[in-house]
Amino acid sequence: MMYRLARISEKLSVFHVLKYRDFRLYWLGHLTAVAGHQMVILAQGWLAWELTRSEYVLGALGLVAAAPAVALTLFGGATADKVELRRLLMVLQFVTALVLFALATLVTTGLVRVWHLLAVAFIHGAIQAFDHPARQALFPHLLDRSHLMNAVSLNSMIWPGTRIFGPALGGVIIDQVAGYTGAPLSGAGAAFYVASAAFLVFGLVLVPVHVPNIVRTRSGSVIRTILGGLWFVWTRKLFRSLIAMNYLDIFLLASHISLLPVFASVVFKGDASTLGSLYVVSGIGSMFGALVTANLGYFPKRGRLILFGAGMQASFLTLFGFSGSYTLALFLLLMAGIGLSVFMVSTQTTVQTLVPDEFRGRVMAIWGMNYSVALPLGQLQMGTVAGLSRDHLSPVLGGIAGAPSAVILSSAVMLALIGFTAVTNRPLRMLSPQGTPP
Numbered sequence: 001m002m003y004r005l006a007r008i009s010e011k012l013s014v015f016h017v018l019k020y021r022d023f024r025l026y027w028l029g030h031l032t033a034v035a036g037h038q039m040v041i042l043a044q045g046w047l048a049w050e051l052t053r054s055e056y057v058l059g060a061l062g063l064v065a066a067a068p069a070v071a072l073t074l075f076g077g078a079t080a081d082k083v084e085l086r087r088l089l090m091v092l093q094f095v096t097a098l099v100l101f102a103l104a105t106l107v108t109t110g111l112v113r114v115w116h117l118l119a120v121a122f123i124h125g126a127i128q129a130f131d132h133p134a135r136q137a138l139f140p141h142l143l144d145r146s147h148l149m150n151a152v153s154l155n156s157m158i159w160p161g162t163r164i165f166g167p168a169l170g171g172v173i174i175d176q177v178a179g180y181t182g183a184p185l186s187g188a189g190a191a192f193y194v195a196s197a198a199f200l201v202f203g204l205v206l207v208p209v210h211v212p213n214i215v216r217t218r219s220g221s222v223i224r225t226i227l228g229g230l231w232f233v234w235t236r237k238l239f240r241s242l243i244a245m246n247y248l249d250i251f252l253l254a255s256h257i258s259l260l261p262v263f264a265s266v267v268f269k270g271d272a273s274t275l276g277s278l279y280v281v282s283g284i285g286s287m288f289g290a291l292v293t294a295n296l297g298y299f300p301k302r303g304r305l306i307l308f309g310a311g312m313q314a315s316f317l318t319l320f321g322f323s324g325s326y327t328l329a330l331f332l333l334l335m336a337g338i339g340l341s342v343f344m345v346s347t348q349t350t351v352q353t354l355v356p357d358e359f360r361g362r363v364m365a366i367w368g369m370n371y372s373v374a375l376p377l378g379q380l381q382m383g384t385v386a387g388l389s390r391d392h393l394s395p396v397l398g399g400i401a402g403a404p405s406a407v408i409l410s411s412a413v414m415l416a417l418i419g420f421t422a423v424t425n426r427p428l429r430m431l432s433p434q435g436t437p438p
Contacts, residue, residue: 015398017147017150017151018272021226022210023142024381025208026138026139026142027154027155027158029203030135030155030324031158031161031205032201032202034094034119037162037194039166039173039192039194040100040124040165040192040195041257042121042171042191042276043188043191043195043258044121045058045061045258045275046272049360050184051112051114052114054229055262055387055390056383056384056387058258058261058262058385059258059379059381059383059384059387060118060380060383061117061258062258062375062377062382062383063366063376063379064118064122065122065376066127066375066376066377066381069128069369069376070128070369072126072129073129073133073365073366074130074229075226075360076130076132076365077361077364077365078225078226078314078365079130079134080360081225081359081362086211089135089138089203090206092131092257093200093202093206094436095127095198096127096131097203099120099123100120100193100199101192103116104191104193104433105189105216107188108183108186108193110185110238112185112189129365132365132368133368136368137364140357141211151163151347151358152353153290155309156325156345157341161287162193164280164287165280166283167275167276167278167280168279169275170191170194170276171274171279172276174190174191175187175271175272183433187272189378201416225362228362229359229363229366230362230366233363234374238427238428239351240432241428242306242350245343245347246374247369247370247374248361248370249310249313249340249343250378251377252413253310253317253340254375255377255379256406257379258334259382260278261275262403263278263329263433264278267324267404268326270326272345278330281334281338282336283337284337285335285338285340286337287337287341289309289341290344292342297314299354299374302431303428303430305342305346306343306347307422307428307429308342309339309341309344310339310343310418311415311418312335314339314412314418315416316332316333316335316336317332317410318408318411318412320332320407321400321404322400322404324399342392351363382403382406382407383406385406386403390402390403
């Protein structure tokens with residue numbers, strides 16, 4: 001019994017890093033902002049679908065967000081290694097809040113057009129190119145490095161955790177406000193207002209955070225700084241392998257979220273609350289997977305854990321694509337969410353633990369291109385494949401034409417790539433917590 005109690009206490013130790021005041025403030029603000037970001041994802045997709053009923057437009061949202069990220073993310077990483085991180089993050093949060101407030105006003109006044117959504121997606125993508133590497137470079141300096149693994153794991157729980165309540169709250173707001181006002185699009189405007197407030201809160205929470213002196217990269221031009229980061233990653237096979245796997249997972253698997261509005265409306269004949277539920281169960285699964293994986297930090301065969309997580313996610317998303325049952329789909333998304341977190345927490349913990357401080361901003365910028373570049377491009381390919389499938393292959397594919405076939409194809413490709421990696425990449429397969437084969 002005492003042994004079991006000790007084990008439970010050990011598993012809860014991941015939360016002990018919140019005893020650090022500055023990290024606690026950062027983490028709570030980060031949590032609030034990501035919850036707002038989750039609402040933006042849902043509201044943008046829902047609004048774009050309501051305005052156009054086009055999978056191509058859903059994919060285009062990803063493309064316009066990826067364009068500035070491709071051009072600016074490496075500059076964002078170099079900036080994070082050169083400037084004062086707290087002030088940079090504060091400015092980025094305030095600008096994001098202002099942009100979302102403007103979009104919310106356009107929606108509630110009935111003036112919104114599709115190009116407004118595309119413009120906001122473009123601006124948000126440009127901001128994220130600087131925001132993500134700055135966040136990843138800041139938090140390791142807010143606590144003792146002996147607790148870095150727990151801090152990485154706790155940060156990794158934010159995205160799946162907010163997917164539990166962020167999209168659900170967004171769906172409820174959209175439906176309730178639209179029902180109360182009688183204006184179908186006003187609910188999306190309210191969701192954008194709430195998301196704007198969330199980013200504002202993060203900016204304000206950063207005001208009292210104390211950041212110790214950090215050794216910054218001062219010498220050399222921005223281009224030389226960027227090239228130094230790229231060279232660091234390219235010359236280290238472990239980082240190359242982990243980052244490539246991460247990009248593929250986001251591009252082929254996580255990008256299915258762009259088609260959830262189609263599943264909710266067309267496949268399951270639901271509304272915004274149905275869409276919110278699809279996000280919620282995926283978030284619950286991801287949160288559970290993050291909690292479990294956070295306590296496997298010293299699991300001796302981390303490489304196999306990484307491959308298992310990606311394979312689990314791909315397998316259940318394949319089944320999700322074939323499922324025409326709403327109840328079964330909820331279960332499959334739950335399991336896919338668990339696989340996503342097993343993969344993401346394991347890979348990110350390894351990268352954050354091993355990267356030197358002077359390269360942290362640049363390496364995490366390259367890492368962060370999973371969401372700023374790989375995800376939008378993945379959404380583009382998902383929307384394109386879904387649209388082509390629905391327009392040209394419906395007689396052949398029947399009920400899985402459109403969004404389901406896009407998810408099935410991407411998941412099957414990822415499964416094949418995972419199998420190929422497991423066979424050919426022994427260093428990754430045998431990866432240990434220290435980053436080297438045992």
